[in-house]
Amino acid sequence: MSTPEAVNIQRDKALGSYNTLALQGRAQAFVTVGNERELLAALAQARSLGLPVIPLGEGSNIVLAGDVEALVLRQQCRGIEVLKTAGDAVTLRVAAGENWHDFVRWTLRQGYYGLENLALIPGTVGAAPIQNIGAYGVELRARVLRVHARYLADDRAVTLSNEDCAFAYRDSVFKGALRDQLVITAVDFTLSLQAEVTTSYPALASYFEACPSRAVTPQDVFDAVVQIRRSRLPDPAVVPNAGSFFKNPVIAGETAAALRDSYPGLPCFSQSDGRVKVAAAWMIEHCGWKGFRRDGVGVHEQHALVLINYGGDNGALLLDLAAEIASSVRDAFGVSLEIEPRVYGDRR
Ligand SMILES: Cc1cc2nc3c(=O)[nH]c(=O)nc-3n(C[C@H](O)[C@H](O)[C@H](O)COP(=O)(O)OP(=O)(O)OC[C@H]3O[C@@H](n4cnc5c(N)ncnc54)[C@H](O)[C@@H]3O)c2cc1C
Structure with a gap:
C-alpha cells in the first residue's frame, strides 16, 4: 500500500451548507476525500490529532444540535465498476461518494433493474446501507451483495455480506454493533437484467391504475416515483x-x-x-x-x-x-x- 499523503484538513469549519436541514454548527476539523489514498491520510491525521471521525455523505439524514468535536470526513470517492454479468444478473461495485439518485438513473440507462423504486432519495451510495434506505415498497437490502469499509481506528479493510449487515426497517449493523466504527468505501449490488417491476405500494398502484393498460416498465416506475416524490415532499434546497x-x-x-x-x-x-x-x-x-x-x-x-x-x-x-x-x-x-x-x- 502506498504511503498516505497529506490532505487539506480545515479547522473550525461551518457546516450549514453540508446538511439539508441547513442547521448551523461548526466542525472542529473537516476534510473532503476523493480517493482511497486521501481517505487513509485523513484517518491517519485524525489519529495524530486525537480526534474522532464522523463520516459524512450529503448530510440529508443528520441533525446538528450544535458544534461537533470531531473530524468530519466528507466521502466523495467516485466510480462505478461492472464486476460480473451472469445469466439474468449483473454485479456492480459503486464507490461510496457517488450520488444515490444519479446512480439509480445510470442503472436504468444500462438496462440494470431493481433500484427504480428508490429514485430521488437524497444522499450518497455509501450512506444508503446505514439505515437500509427504503421507499415505495422496496428496501436497499434486496439488492446489496456486499459492503466494503475501513475501520476508523486502524484503517483495516473489511467486507460485510448482506447477512452481516443485519438489515431491518431503517436499521442495520452500522447503527448497532458497528456504530461509529467504520467508514463505508463501496457497495456491491446485484441487479436484474430482466425488467421486473414492483408496483404494489398503494401510491404507485393508484398511479398506474390511472394510466393506460400497457405493461409498466422500470423506467415508468422511476418516472412515477420521481413525480410522486416531487409532488409530496419539500425540496430541501428550497425548504430545508x-x-x-x-x-x-x-x-x-x-x-x-x-x-x-x-x-x-x-x-x-x-x-x-x-x-x-x-x-x-x-x-x-x-x-x-x-x-x-x-x-x-x-x-x-x-x-x-x-x-x-x-x-x-x-x-x-x-x-x-x-x-x-x-x-x-x-x-x-x-x-x-x-x-x-x-x-x-x-x-x-
Ligand atoms: C427530502 C428527503 C427525503 C428522504 N427520503 C427518504 C426515503 O424515502 N427513504 C429513506 O430511507 N431515507 C430518506 N431520506 C433520508 C436520506 O436521504 C438517507 O438516509 C440517505 O441515505 C442519507 O445519505 P447522506 O449521504 O445524505 O448521509 P448523511 O446524512 O451524510 O449521513 C447519514 C449517516 O450516515 C453516516 N454515513 C454517511 N456516509 C457514510 C460512509 N461512507 N461510511 C459510514 N457512515 C456514513 C453518517 O455518519 C450519518 O450517521 C430522505 C431525506 C430527505 C432530505
Whole structure:
C-alpha cells in the first residue's frame, strides 16, 4: 500500500451548507476525500490529532444540535465498476461518494433493474446501507451483495455480506454493533437484467391504475416515483428538511388491534414477524402538529412527518420540538416515536 499523503484538513469549519436541514454548527476539523489514498491520510491525521471521525455523505439524514468535536470526513470517492454479468444478473461495485439518485438513473440507462423504486432519495451510495434506505415498497437490502469499509481506528479493510449487515426497517449493523466504527468505501449490488417491476405500494398502484393498460416498465416506475416524490415532499434546497423525522413505530399486533379499535383511520401495515407498523404521520397530525411553527422551526404543512428549518437554524430548537411531538403522541396513543436522522454535536 502506498504511503498516505497529506490532505487539506480545515479547522473550525461551518457546516450549514453540508446538511439539508441547513442547521448551523461548526466542525472542529473537516476534510473532503476523493480517493482511497486521501481517505487513509485523513484517518491517519485524525489519529495524530486525537480526534474522532464522523463520516459524512450529503448530510440529508443528520441533525446538528450544535458544534461537533470531531473530524468530519466528507466521502466523495467516485466510480462505478461492472464486476460480473451472469445469466439474468449483473454485479456492480459503486464507490461510496457517488450520488444515490444519479446512480439509480445510470442503472436504468444500462438496462440494470431493481433500484427504480428508490429514485430521488437524497444522499450518497455509501450512506444508503446505514439505515437500509427504503421507499415505495422496496428496501436497499434486496439488492446489496456486499459492503466494503475501513475501520476508523486502524484503517483495516473489511467486507460485510448482506447477512452481516443485519438489515431491518431503517436499521442495520452500522447503527448497532458497528456504530461509529467504520467508514463505508463501496457497495456491491446485484441487479436484474430482466425488467421486473414492483408496483404494489398503494401510491404507485393508484398511479398506474390511472394510466393506460400497457405493461409498466422500470423506467415508468422511476418516472412515477420521481413525480410522486416531487409532488409530496419539500425540496430541501428550497425548504430545508431531512425527510421523515421519525420512524414509523413497529408495535405488537395486539397493541395495534386495540389502537385500531379506538382509531379506525390509523394506517397499519402487518409485518412478517406478526408485529404491525403504524403510521407516525397520522398520529402526529391527529395531535394537531401539522403546519405548526415556532422559533423558526416547524412541521411541514402537507407532511406531518417532515420537520422544517424555517430560518431558526438551531438544531437544539428543532430537537425540542421533536421531543414535544413525541411526548404528545405517547400521551395520546401510548406509542413511542424514534427520531430517524442521526443527531450530532453538543446543544448550544
Ligand atoms: C427530502 C428527503 C427525503 C428522504 N427520503 C427518504 C426515503 O424515502 N427513504 C429513506 O430511507 N431515507 C430518506 N431520506 C433520508 C436520506 O436521504 C438517507 O438516509 C440517505 O441515505 C442519507 O445519505 P447522506 O449521504 O445524505 O448521509 P448523511 O446524512 O451524510 O449521513 C447519514 C449517516 O450516515 C453516516 N454515513 C454517511 N456516509 C457514510 C460512509 N461512507 N461510511 C459510514 N457512515 C456514513 C453518517 O455518519 C450519518 O450517521 C430522505 C431525506 C430527505 C432530505
